[in-house]
Amino acid sequence: MAHIVCTRGGHLESVHPFSAVAVQDGQIIERIGPSWTTTMRSAAKPFQLACSLEALGDPDCSDAELAVGSASHAGEQVHVDLVRKLLGRFGVLESQLACGGHAPLWAGAHDALVRGGGHISDIHNNCSGKHTFMLAACRAQGWDGDYRDPDHPLQQRIRVGMTTWSGVAPAHGTDGCGVPSWVLPIEAMGLAWARIAEGEGRLGRIGRAMEAHPELTSGTGRLDAAVMAGKQERMIVKIGAQALFCMAFPERRTGVVVKLHTGVSDVLGPAIEHVVDAWLPGAWSRPDDWDQHRVRNVRGVPVGEKAVQA
Numbered sequence: 001m002a003h004i005v006c007t008r009g010g011h012l013e014s015v016h017p018f019s020a021v022a023v024q025d026g027q028i029i030e031r032i033g034p035s036w037t038t039t040m041r042s043a044a045k046p047f048q049l050a051c052s053l054e055a056l057g058d059p060d061c062s063d064a065e066l067a068v069g070s071a072s073h074a075g076e077q078v079h080v081d082l083v084r085k086l087l088g089r090f091g092v093l094e095s096q097l098a099c100g101g102h103a104p105l106w107a108g109a110h111d112a113l114v115r116g117g118g119h120i121s122d123i124h125n126n127c128s129g130k131h132t133f134m135l136a137a138c139r140a141q142g143w144d145g146d147y148r149d150p151d152h153p154l155q156q157r158i159r160v161g162m163t164t165w166s167g168v169a170p171a172h173g174t175d176g177c178g179v180p181s182w183v184l185p186i187e188a189m190g191l192a193w194a195r196i197a198e199g200e201g202r203l204g205r206i207g208r209a210m211e212a213h214p215e216l217t218s219g220t221g222r223l224d225a226a227v228m229a230g231k232q233e234r235m236i237v238k239i240g241a242q243a244l245f246c247m248a249f250p251e252r253r254t255g256v257v258v259k260l261h262t263g264v265s266d267v268l269g270p271a272i273e274h275v276v277d278a279w280l281p282g283a284w285s286r287p288d289d290w291d292q293h294r295v296r297n298v299r300g301v302p303v304g305e306k307a308v309q310a
Contacts, residue, residue, distance in 0.1 A: 002032045002274070004260070004267040008295055008304035016267050018243075020258040020275045023190035029254070030279045032310075036259050039173055039181045040189060042072045043240035043257075045130050046210065047165060047192065048179075050202040051158045052130075055137035056090075058202070066209035067216035068129035072239060074219025075104020075124040077112070082216065083128045090136035097122035098148055099131045099177040106220045127177040134179070148178045155180050165192040165203070176241065186257045189246060193255030196236055197248035207236045207248055223265070227272060229287040243268050247276070249283055256280070267306050269293065274308040 003017040019033030049069045053059070061069075065086055073079035087094055101121045104110045113120070122128060134147045137154055147154050150172055159182070163169045166188035175181035184192075196207040210217050211234060218224035223245070224237050236248040243260030245268050256279070258271050269292020276284045295304030
């Protein structure tokens with residue numbers, strides 16, 4: 001089984017097995033490790049957004065608006081400003097967001113918020129763009145504004161959509177932001193992400209927006225942005241919590257999913273690099289500032305390595 005080996009000072013510290021699949025034209029074309037059924041977490045955001053757009057009647061949204069609607073953003077001012085603009089556009093209130101507040105994921109944004117005398121609220125949640133579109137969909141359809149219940153009409157639409165795109169009727173848990181987190185085999189996730197790669201309809205529109213604005217779908221210090229910096233051809237990516245990473249390669253009509261069994265996202269980078277280099281040669285090249293293979297201490301000094309053993 002392939003795994004990431006982490007060392008510190010040349011000494012073994014931890015081992016992280018992983019599974020990965022590539023899907024093209026409805027068929028699994030590559031795989032590493034065993035099948036793995038898990039929560040999709042934020043890697044489901046493009047699909048959740050597609051269902052919100054349908055309920056809204058497909059409004060004429062900009063690429064930036066669609067990108068932040070698919071985002072696990074870092075809570076930077078550009079993200080907060082864009083979400084506030086969306087709330088105003090759709091006539092819903094910031095106080096109606098039900099995702100819960102947490103500190104901005106980028107420490108610099110958190111520091112700026114504290115220095116400016118601000119306070120943490122739901123809008124700083126990395127999912128606030130997705131929740132804004134969900135709120136707007138409920139307002140447009142006259143549904144209950146608390147959209148988190150799995151039996152809510154919007155969540156039922158999303159479940160139907162996920163079944164269509166993945167070929168599997170998903171189970172669900174509850175995501176960190178309170179809405180259902182869909183549970184699927186990684187093969188089914190790969191099929192869904194291949195739909196994004198195919199570029200048709202709402203998913204194609206959302207994928208192109210995500211590709212155009214990785215700084216909005218992620219942000220400073222986020223793995224999505226670091227991976228996108230190395231793309232050599234068209235590429236759309238999205239991280240999910242607990243070490244899930246999904247990718248679409250439109251020129252190859254291929255969806256790729258990588259899942260670390262331990263759920264430790266800090267070691268995802270080397271697994272992504274290994275899979276893309278092996279399965280999609282020429283699609284990606286390590287950026288000059290790629291640092292995902294090193295272990296660093298608090299002062300930023302290299303003290304160890306993260307390496308793939310296949």
